[in-house]
Amino acid sequence: MTLDKKPLRLLIVEDSQNEAERLAGLFRNAGYATRVQRSTSGAELEQALRQDWDLILVTSCEDIAAAEAIRQVRHATQETPLIELAASNDPELITGALLQGAQDALPRGEDERLILVANRELANLAEYRARHAAEQALQEARARCQLLLESSVDAIAYVHDGMHIHANRTYLELFGHLDTEELAGTPVIDLIAPEAHREIKQHLKNQSGKQNTGELACAVIRADGTRPTVRMHFSSAHYDGEPCTQIVIRPHADNAATLEEQPPTIGDKRDPVTDLPTRNGFIDVAQQALAQNHAITLALIRIDRFCALQSRIGMRDTDSLLAALAGLLRKHVPEQILLGRFGDDLFSFLQPDTSTRQAEPILKELLKKVEGHLFDISGRTIQITLSIGVAGLDKTNTCLQEALDRAYRCCDEAAGNALMRYDPAHELAAAASRGNLQAIVQQALESNAFRLLFQPIISLRGDDERERYEVLLRLINPQGDEISPAEFLDAASETGMLTTIDRWVIRHSLQHLAEQLSKGHDPQLFLHLSGASLQDQTFPGWLEDQLNNVQPTASSLVFQIDEADATTYLRQVQTLVQSLVKLGCRITLSHFGREFNPFNTLRHLPVEFVKIDSAYIQDLANPENKEALQNLLGSLHEQGKRSIVPCVESATVLTTLWQSGVNYIQGYYLQEPSHSMNYDFGAENR
Numbered sequence: 001m002t003l004d005k006k007p008l009r010l011l012i013v014e015d016s017q018n019e020a021e022r023l024a025g026l027f028r029n030a031g032y033a034t035r036v037q038r039s040t041s042g043a044e045l046e047q048a049l050r051q052d053w054d055l056i057l058v059t060s061c062e063d064i065a066a067a068e069a070i071r072q073v074r075h076a077t078q079e080t081p082l083i084e085l086a087a088s089n090d091p092e093l094i095t096g097a098l099l100q101g102a103q104d105a106l107p108r109g110e111d112e113r114l115i116l117v118a119n120r121e122l123a124n125l126a127e128y129r130a131r132h133a134a135e136q137a138l139q140e141a142r143a144r145c146q147l148l149l150e151s152s153v154d155a156i157a158y159v160h161d162g163m164h165i166h167a168n169r170t171y172l173e174l175f176g177h178l179d180t181e182e183l184a185g186t187p188v189i190d191l192i193a194p195e196a197h198r199e200i201k202q203h204l205k206n207q208s209g210k211q212n213t214g215e216l217a218c219a220v221i222r223a224d225g226t227r228p229t230v231r232m233h234f235s236s237a238h239y240d241g242e243p244c245t246q247i248v249i250r251p252h253a254d255n256a257a258t259l260e261e262q263p264p265t266i267g268d269k270r271d272p273v274t275d276l277p278t279r280n281g282f283i284d285v286a287q288q289a290l291a292q293n294h295a296i297t298l299a300l301i302r303i304d305r306f307c308a309l310q311s312r313i314g315m316r317d318t319d320s321l322l323a324a325l326a327g328l329l330r331k332h333v334p335e336q337i338l339l340g341r342f343g344d345d346l347f348s349f350l351q352p353d354t355s356t357r358q359a360e361p362i363l364k365e366l367l368k369k370v371e372g373h374l375f376d377i378s379g380r381t382i383q384i385t386l387s388i389g390v391a392g393l394d395k396t397n398t399c400l401q402e403a404l405d406r407a408y409r410c411c412d413e414a415a416g417n418a419l420m421r422y423d424p425a426h427e428l429a430a431a432a433s434r435g436n437l438q439a440i441v442q443q444a445l446e447s448n449a450f451r452l453l454f455q456p457i458i459s460l461r462g463d464d465e466r467e468r469y470e471v472l473l474r475l476i477n478p479q480g481d482e483i484s485p486a487e488f489l490d491a492a493s494e495t496g497m498l499t500t501i502d503r504w505v506i507r508h509s510l511q512h513l514a515e516q517l518s519k520g521h522d523p524q525l526f527l528h529l530s531g532a533s534l535q536d537q538t539f540p541g542w543l544e545d546q547l548n549n550v551q552p553t554a555s556s557l558v559f560q561i562d563e564a565d566a567t568t569y570l571r572q573v574q575t576l577v578q579s580l581v582k583l584g585c586r587i588t589l590s591h592f593g594r595e596f597n598p599f600n601t602l603r604h605l606p607v608e609f610v611k612i613d614s615a616y617i618q619d620l621a622n623p624e625n626k627e628a629l630q631n632l633l634g635s636l637h638e639q640g641k642r643s644i645v646p647c648v649e650s651a652t653v654l655t656t657l658w659q660s661g662v663n664y665i666q667g668y669y670l671q672e673p674s675h676s677m678n679y680d681f682g683a684e685n686r
Contacts (some may be wrong), residue, residue: 458666
């Protein structure tokens with residue numbers, strides 16, 4: 001089960017990196033595409049909680065106790081499920097965690113139970129989010145319905161027990177009333193000609209508590225004493241959660257017939273308030289202009305703080321202001337420019353055969369004109385400002401909707417009385433600063449903002465002094481915080497950027513190799529290849545070109561292929577490995593032993609190194625775990641494979657690893673990843 005079929009964002013409060021990786025592996029094996037981040041202190045946890053998480057696992061760390069971590073999480077969010085992994089099954093510990101705000105608590109090591117509990121909590125979270133989204137959608141739908149009600153050309157009212165409870169502007173105007181308060185509490189029957197009272201009462205009675213409809217043609221009484229004939233449509237409805245009757249009033253058929261006889265005109269796509277083309281009319285003209293011109297500038301013009309303005313002056317005066325603004329805009333733009341009414345507070349602008357830079361002076365002049373203009377509306381002086389977003393279309397970019405979306409985003413970011421022109425680099429940086437992982441990755445690729453770290457791989461037996469390093473990739477977001485590799489690589493995978501990242505790492509690794517060669521060193525670098533690169537038939541040719549242009553030789557590169565990827569894409573991997581070996585590169589199969597039958601995959605690949613999955617070095621004091629590791633290593637050595645054990649974090653496992661015949665070791669106990677290749681390999685043999 002996965003949460004909304006999206007990657008699981010998992011935050012783990014845990015001192016041990018190995019244990020955090022093991023926990024992450026549990027969720028991946030359970031079918032979750034997991035993005036993981038580890039925190040080991042209160043400061044790191046506070047920073048991590050600025051992001052949204054789907055699940056948080058908490059243990060007691062050296063720098064932050066579990067109780068304090070729970071308190072910190074619950075201060076930041078009540079929504080995210082939290083599970084404490086306690087030191088024991090002590091009922092007091094479990095109860096304490098629940099009282100502090102954890103959804104559950106269970107002893108470390110109960111992996112199957114952990115996944116079951118997590119499944120339950122993630123299902124609850126998905127249900128909560130779905131309900132919250134539905135509530136928001138309902139509120140938005142109600143707001144849209146209210147807006148449609150107020151802007152409808154039909155006269156609409158809601159009646160309960162024969163009394164008005166709400167009416168739209170058209171209804172008020174029909175009967176000559178000034179506002180809803182004046183009409184509130186007025187019986188409907190008072191607005192109807194006496195000869196229709198009996199039928200009106202019957203219609204209102206029929207709608208009470210029933211879902212049916214009815215119609216009545218009758219005369220109504222306006223405030224000025226006139227009695228126009230209308231057709232009233234009755235239906236059951238709800239207003240503010242209460243059952244009521246909806247009354248829709250339209251002109252009588254005799255009056256409507258005159259209108260129906262008139263042929264449709266271009267006015268069908270003109271806004272009645274501003275007499276400018278509506279959104280659909282503007283888009284139709286824009287499509288025609290796009291077919292006839294090499295370049296087009298589009299702009300969206302928004303009235304700043306429109307909602308507050310509308311609340312202050314009312315809808316009637318807002319319409320008057322919009323009409324006056326439309327007149328001002330028409331007055332100050334050339335005839336070849338098309339203006340439109342794109343939304344409630346949004347005007348549109350189209351200038352053919354013009355780049356965005358060429359259109360800027362006209363638009364900036366509009367900003368000044370509107371800022372300095374005093375609008376006289378119903379005896380009040382009103383001043384407004386605009387925000388303008390600009391985007392262009394040309395031969396390389398012909399998607400009108402994309403240009404409109406860009407202009408809309410720029411309009412949002414203009415921040416009042418300002419113009420913003422679409423700039424791909426700026427938009428990418430803005431998206432990155434908002435925390436968009438895909439944008440952060442793309443920006444890092446374009447600006448070389450990734451960082452390479454190097455962790456030594458050391459001969460445990462002392463019979464090999466060659467310098468070997470695993471190359472690790474790190475990414476820092478615009479706020480200066482490190483993003484978990486699992487997290488940003490998942491984002492890169494979703495947008496097909498993994499092969500680009502792999503090639504970035506290889507190019508820069510070759511540069512570092514050249515620097516080391518110039519200093520008299522000859523290191524061998526272990527580089528990860530993603531599943532996307534394993535399927536890329538152009539990769540071997542690209543790599544050969546790179547090697548032809550640099551000093552390092554192919555034998556300095558050892559490509560690491562994840563066992564799961566090798567199993568999934570075995571035929572493609574066989575073809576790729578043959579090409580890489582032919583170039584002189586070496587191959588490592590990493591996370592070995594995680595799959596059900598690992599030696600079956602190994603049998604088909606000419607690998608030189610095998611990196612054991614970190615799960616095999618957990619709890620080596622347990623005889624069964626120790627025996628499993630020794631059996632695995634024994635089989636590898638019989639086949640002539642050189643073994644690497646990663647994630648060595650203490651001296652306690654070294655004896656077992658030595659006795660098992662491990663060739664190479666790697667981990668924080670020896671040296672954590674560093675920005676430079678400065679490990680003293682000779683010191684291990686002294």
